Amino acid sequence: AAVILALVACFTVAGRDAPGRILAALHPALVPPAAAAAPALRAWITPPAYTRLPPVFLRAETPAVSVPAGSHLTVSLTGVSDTPSLLLDNAQQPFRALDAASFQAERDLTASGRLAVVSEGNTLGHWKVTAIPDRPPVVAWATTPGRAPGSQQIRLPWMVEDDYGIVSLQAEVRIQARPDAP
Numbered sequence: 001a002a003v004i005l006a007l008v009a010c011f012t013v014a015g016r017d018a019p020g021r022i023l024a025a026l027h028p029a030l031v032p033p034a035a036a037a038a039p040a041l042r043a044w045i046t047p048p049a050y051t052r053l054p055p056v057f058l059r060a061e062t063p064a065v066s067v068p069a070g071s072h073l074t075v076s077l078t079g080v081s082d083t084p085s086l087l088l089d090n091a092q093q094p095f096r097a098l099d100a101a102s103f104q105a106e107r108d109l110t111a112s113g114r115l116a117v118v119s120e121g122n123t124l125g126h127w128k129v130t131a132i133p134d135r136p137p138v139v140a141w142a143t144t145p146g147r148a149p150g151s152q153q154i155r156l157p158w159m160v161e162d163d164y165g166i167v168s169l170q171a172e173v174r175i176q177a178r179p180d181a182p
Contacts, residue, residue, distance in 0.1 A: 039079040041117060041124050045109065046072045051164045058115075058127050068164075069131040071109045075117055077124070078102045084119035088129075137162040139169065 011018045043058035048070045056065055077084050079101055086093045086105040095103035109131050116126040142157040154173065160166050175181055 037079050039077060039119065039124060041075070041077050043073070043075040043117070043125060043127075045129075046074070048072075053164075058125065060125060063126070064128040064130070066130040066132055067109065069110055069133045071131070073105075073107050073109055073115070073129075075105045076102070077104070077117065077119065080119045082120050084117060084124070087114075087116040087118060089113035135163050137166065 014021055045056045045058065045065065045067045047053040047055070047068045051068050053068070056067055056071075058065065075086055075095070077095065080103070081101060083097065084095045084103055084105075086095065086107070088107070088109075093105055093107060095105040097103055109129060112130045113128075114126065115129050117124045138161045140159050142159040145154070145156045147153070148155045156171055156173075158169065158171070160169050
């Protein structure tokens with residue numbers, strides 16, 4: 001009697017949803033297993049600090065990049081089971097394991113070449129990387145240095161250029177008659 005009374009109470013509380021709930025209890029819907037996540041590749045190049053340039057993120061839609069020589073490449077790959085490889089002009093470098101499905105590789109880029117990330121026989125990403133060499137700064141006299149007209153001051157009209165900017169320039173002047181004088 002108690003079971004019947006409980007069923008009547010349940011039907012009353014459930015209202016119009018009662019038949020659907022009973023059917024769901026007798027025939028549960030099995031959720032299909034989640035699909036395996038695709039490998040996630042993240043790659044970026046950090047230019048040398050003196051350039052004051054931001055990192056360059058490597059994306060599939062940008063197959064060619066130009067960066068200063070000496071930039072630092074970092075590649076992170078998750079969602080694979082075998083150790084991937086980093087190829088730079090067919091020179092192979094294995095990734096280091098961070099955990100069972102995460103790997104990372106790093107290297108300095110001193111020369112141009114074709115960069116590729118290969119895992120389980122598949123190329124997951126490839127880029128043409130151009131390493132731009134740093135040109136030395138150019139310092140020259142804009143006009144001949146010497147005494148300023150009508151004054152005892154010395155004039156040093158210098159000009160300086162560099163591909164990534166100038167932080168400072170220093171000149172040292174010595175008296176010709178006393179070269180060892182401070």
